[in-house]
Amino acid sequence: MPDLGTADAEIRIVEWLVEVGQSVARGEALLTAETDKAAIEIESVASGILQEVRVEAGDEVAAGEVIAVVKGEGGTEISTESATEPGPDTAVEAEVPEPQIAPAPAQPSGPKPSRKGMFARNREARARRPAGGRRHAGLRDNQRAVAKRLTRSHREIVPFDMVCRIEMTAAARQLEILETELQRRVGYNPFFISAIAGIARDIPCFLSYQLGDEVGTHEQANVGFVVGFDRALYIPVVHDADGKVPIDIGREVSRLALKAARGRLSVEECSGACVVVSDLSGYPIQSFNAVIPPGSSAAVAIGGVEEVPIVKDGTVAVVPAVQVTLTVDHRVVNGRNAAMLLTRLIESMEAL
Amino acid sequence: MKETEYDREFLVDLYERMLLIREFEEEVKFLFLEGTMPGTIHQCQGQEAAAVGVCSALEEDDVITSTHRPHGHALAKGLTPEEILIELFGGGTGCCRGKGGSMHVGNIDKGMPPAIAIVGGGIPLATGMALALKMQKRPQVAVCFFGDGATSEGAFHEGITLGAIWDLPVIYVCENNLYGASTRVDEITRMPHIAERAAAYGIRGETVEGNDVLAVHEATRIAARQCRDGEGPVLLELETYRLTGHSRRDACHYQPEEEREAWARRDPILVFGRALCQRDDVEQADLDRIRCDVEARVAGAIETARGEPAPTLADLTTDVYA
Numbered sequence: 192m193p194d195l196g197t198a199d200a201e202i203r204i205v206e207w208l209v210e211v212g213q214s215v216a217r218g219e220a221l222l223t224a225e226t227d228k229a230a231i232e233i234e235s236v237a238s239g240i241l242q243e244v245r246v247e248a249g250d251e252v253a254a255g256e257v258i259a260v261v262k263g264e265g266g267t268e269i270s271t272e273s274a275t276e277p278g279p280d281t282a283v284e285a286e287v288p289e290p291q292i293a294p295a296p297a298q299p300s301g302p303k304p305s306r307k308g309m310f311a312r313n314r315e316a317r318a319r320r321p322a323g324g325r326r327h328a329g330l331r332d333n334q335r336a337v338a339k340r341l342t343r344s345h346r347e348i349v350p351f352d353m354v355c356r357i358e359m360t361a362a363a364r365q366l367e368i369l370e371t372e373l374q375r376r377v378g379y380n381p382f383f384i385s386a387i388a389g390i391a392r393d394i395p396c397f398l399s400y401q402l403g404d405e406v407g408t409h410e411q412a413n414v415g416f417v418v419g420f421d422r423a424l425y426i427p428v429v430h431d432a433d434g435k436v437p438i439d440i441g442r443e444v445s446r447l448a449l450k451a452a453r454g455r456l457s458v459e460e461c462s463g464a465c466v467v468v469s470d471l472s473g474y475p476i477q478s479f480n481a482v483i484p485p486g487s488s489a490a491v492a493i494g495g496v497e498e499v500p501i502v503k504d505g506t507v508a509v510v511p512a513v514q515v516t517l518t519v520d521h522r523v524v525n526g527r528n529a530a531m532l533l534t535r536l537i538e539s540m541e542a543l
Numbered sequence: 544m545k546e547t548e549y550d551r552e553f554l555v556d557l558y559e560r561m562l563l564i565r566e567f568e569e570e571v572k573f574l575f576l577e578g579t580m581p582g583t584i585h586q587c588q589g590q591e592a593a594a595v596g597v598c599s600a601l602e603e604d605d606v607i608t609s610t611h612r613p614h615g616h617a618l619a620k621g622l623t624p625e626e627i628l629i630e631l632f633g634g635g636t637g638c639c640r641g642k643g644g645s646m647h648v649g650n651i652d653k654g655m656p657p658a659i660a661i662v663g664g665g666i667p668l669a670t671g672m673a674l675a676l677k678m679q680k681r682p683q684v685a686v687c688f689f690g691d692g693a694t695s696e697g698a699f700h701e702g703i704t705l706g707a708i709w710d711l712p713v714i715y716v717c718e719n720n721l722y723g724a725s726t727r728v729d730e731i732t733r734m735p736h737i738a739e740r741a742a743a744y745g746i747r748g749e750t751v752e753g754n755d756v757l758a759v760h761e762a763t764r765i766a767a768r769q770c771r772d773g774e775g776p777v778l779l780e781l782e783t784y785r786l787t788g789h790s791r792r793d794a795c796h797y798q799p800e801e802e803r804e805a806w807a808r809r810d811p812i813l814v815f816g817r818a819l820c821q822r823d824d825v826e827q828a829d830l831d832r833i834r835c836d837v838e839a840r841v842a843g844a845i846e847t848a849r850g851e852p853a854p855t856l857a858d859l860t861t862d863v864y865a
Contacts, residue, residue: 193576194583195792217573231794236576255578 192246194254195224195231201251204258205230209241215261222258239263333423333454343485347403351521352480355533359496359511361543365437373441377448379493380416381441383468386539387491388412388432390532391465397488397532398465399523406523415464415487416444418451425451426484428464465489472496478514488523489532492516549757551824557599557756558819559833561591561812564615566834566841567624568787571614571631574845575791581633584645587615589754589786592811593718594619596759596781597686600767606654606672607686608665611646613658616688620655622648624844634851640862641854662723663696665689666715670706673713673775684712684770686763692723694740695731703776707744712770714763715778718753720785725797738780746776753781754811786810 195202205223209215221235243260246252362382370376391397391412398409412433415426427447429440450456469481470493477497481490494514500507515536519529568588574580587594590612598607598619609616617627622638627648630637637643638650639657649657656672659665669687676683693699694717706713717737721728734740741748747769751762759781766777784806788795795803819825 193578193791218569231792234572234576236573 192224192252192254192256192258193233195233201253203251204246204248206248207244207259208232209235211241211244214238214240235261237261237263333425337424340484341482344482347401347485348483349521350480350483350518351524351526351529353517353519353526353529353533354478354514355517355537356499356512356514357537357540358501359513359540362540363496363511365543369437369441372438373445375445377441377444378470379472380444380468380470381437382540382543383470383491383493383536384414384416384429384432384440384444385435385437386536387466387468387532388414388429388435389539390535392433393535394528394531396524396528400465400486400488401520401522402485409463409465411463413463413465415461415467415484416447417467417469417481418448420452423451423454425456425461426464426467427451427456427460428462430463462486466491469493472513478516480516480518483518483520487520489517489519489529491536492518551822554819554822555825555829555833557595557760558812558815558830559837560595560599560619561756561815562834562837563624563840564591564594564618565812566837567618567627568614570841570845571628572787572791574631579849580631582631582644583790583792584614584631585612585790586787587612587785589806589810590718590720590783591615592756592759592815593716593753593781593783594688596753596756597688597714597716597763597779599756600760600763601654601686602683604654605683605686605767606656606669606676607688608656608669608672609649609658609688610662610665610690610693611658611660612690613646613648616658617648617650617655621653622650622655624841625847626650628844628848629851632848632851633853634848635854635858636851640858642862663689663693663698663702666693666696666698666702667705669713669715670702670711673706673711674709677709677711682771684714684767684775686714686716686767688716688718690723691717691719691721691728691737692726692731693717694737695723703744703746703778706776707746710773711776712773713776714766714770715776716763717778717780718783719780720783722785722789722797724789725793727797736780738778741778744778746778748778748780750780750782753783754806754809754814756811756815783811784809 192202203225205225207222208220215221215235215238217236217238218234220232221241222233223230224233239261241259242262244258245260246256246258252258362379365382366379369381389412391414395408398412400407400409411431413428413430414432415428418425418427427450429435429443429447432440447456447460450460464484464487466489467481467484467487468491471479472493472495474495475497476495478494479492481492483490492515494516496511496513498509499512500509501512515533517529517533565588568586571580571584572586575584594615598616601607603621607616607620614627617638618624626638630639630641630643630648631645633641633644635641638648643649643657646660647657649655656668659668665687666689669685673685676685689699703715705711706715719728719737723731736750738748738750749762749766752758762779766779769775769777786803786807816830819830820827
């Protein structure tokens with residue numbers, strides 16, 4: 192892979208333009224790659240049959256890696272137009288049976304002193320660099336979209352936070368039943384989605400949104416949930432979640448999360464959320480604020496489940512609980528409505 | 544036709560020089576794609592007639608300044624493929640002893656100080672060299688290559704203003720390839736021709752078909768004579784087109800398909816080769832033979848360049864001023 196990007200950037204292969212087994216000529220476009228700048232067609236440096244593709248379309252690769260092998264047409268004289276007798280040095284290209292695309296820097300033939308190639312030097316420098324050093328990387332499509340939406344959220348939305356604590360004794364019991372039934376782990380998302388959808392239906396400002404100067408209302412109580420991966424972030428949406436029971440929502444959550452992991456979510460499956468839920472209850476964190484995606488009215492951030500002492504009927508008891516942070520777009524939701532949503536959410540979750 | 548006014552040897556030499564630049568740039572492209580060539584490179588495929596047309600009208604001791612896209616200018620001015628290629632590989636025996644790289648190739652003994660990669664940066668420098676030539680009462684001229692993008696730099700205005708008020712022997716050569724990196728020239732100026740700007744400085748300006756090597760040669764010959772007669776400066780605008788990305792990392796998406804194809808049909812080497820074959824004393828076979836020679840020459844130069852050792856630590860402070 193030629194060095195197409197700025198230093199250290201990963202290059203994503205978008206498409207192979209030649210199929211394995213087909214022949215390719217030197218100078219013919221072999222693949223399209225995407226750098227942090229743009230998509231670019233890359234020409235083959237050798238003529239022959241494309242024998243092997245080592246990096247699939249969609250994957251990322253560093254400059255200097257071998258990405259494909261082109262098998263030269265054995266014995267065929269490549270430099271047919273050359274008037275001079277090819278000396279031992281110039282014939283190297285024709286003699287090598289399997290020239291590799293972007294191999295380790297070609298060593299000069301003959302006894303000339305060899306120098307370490309640029310890529311080898313870069314690789315060594317990277318290996319020497321202490322861990323934790325900064326790495327620049329190109330953006331994938333998803334990251335670019337996420338970055339755009341986050342920036343828009345930051346620029347437009349006026350966030351307003353409110354925190355409450357919810358006892359999870361009942362929810363924990365229900366989760367066990369639900370996960371046994373579904374035979375897979377889904378976390379607390381289905382319960383929160385179900386509860387929030389019902390509450391949003393009753394407090395209509397949570398169905399509204401403001402995008403720039405445009406104010407609108409969602410027809411249905413759609414609730415999104417955040418699914419994060421190392422290099423991608425998705426918010427699939429359970430549409431019309433009001434009226435669906437947690438077990439059905441659980442199935443949908445599980446299906447959508449799987450599609451997200453494969454990067455196969457459709458635009459529709461990620462659109463139309465009124466409120467989004469971000470569940471980090473499995474981690475030992477107390478609380479956090481979630482970012483409201485443009486087009487939604489609020490985000491509900493669920494902190495880690497911890498054992499806490501609470502006063503119940505005049506005595507101290509130790510119960511599992513979470514801190515929930517509600518962030519609302521203050522342009523469409525006021526403090527009283529936010530407090531109402533949390534009050535109802537506590538009631539619903541503790542009475543599961 | 545015009546070609547008949549010149550002798551065969553001269554015309555064939557022009558063709559060979561353009562082909563040498565094309566072959567050189569194409570091979571360097573593959574070296575870059577293979578990963579054996581470090582850095583990025585700015586190539587000039589499609590603009591060969593500008594470099595060769597101008598330099599063929601100059602004397603050996605005339606001086607030129609070049610840009611971040613200097614390979615063609617250097618080859619046209621008489622640098623060898625070897626000394627440039629070694630420089631590109633960072634070898635210690637390159638034309639800048641491995642310290643300049645692609646964007647600074649040059650050889651002062653051959654009338655080309657290391658190329659100036661800063662856009663428009665060569666304009667005041669060429670003006671200064673022309674001032675020196677004039678003060679020393681020497682007959683040479685300075686020629687300054689720059690692109691259309693440079694004409695909106697302050698250095699363009701400042702340099703040409705000085706060149707004009709001091710009547711300096713300098714030819715300002717704008718290779719108008721329509722794009723400053725990715726910005727189209729008509730987005731940065733309302734003037735249909737950059738040569739018209741000459742009027743603002745009280746100097747002569749001329750727009751030339753930049754893909755016609757003989758037209759460029761003629762225009763430069765006249766401009767050079769004018770400069771030597773003390774009637775400089777002159778602003779030449781060579782209309783041409785870059786048949787490659789701004790740099791090797793540029794996918795060129797801003798060049799419309801039809802425009803690229805139209806200019807590809809006006810490829811200076813293609814057009815001139817066809818015109819040469821109209822003569823009684825040139826045949827296609829002659830041109831094919833030249834192509835083979837050029838290919839072998841570049842291939843040989845690459846083999847030489849690959850083996851050259853890099854500068855050592857001991858060379859760190861030599862050849863540098865600061």
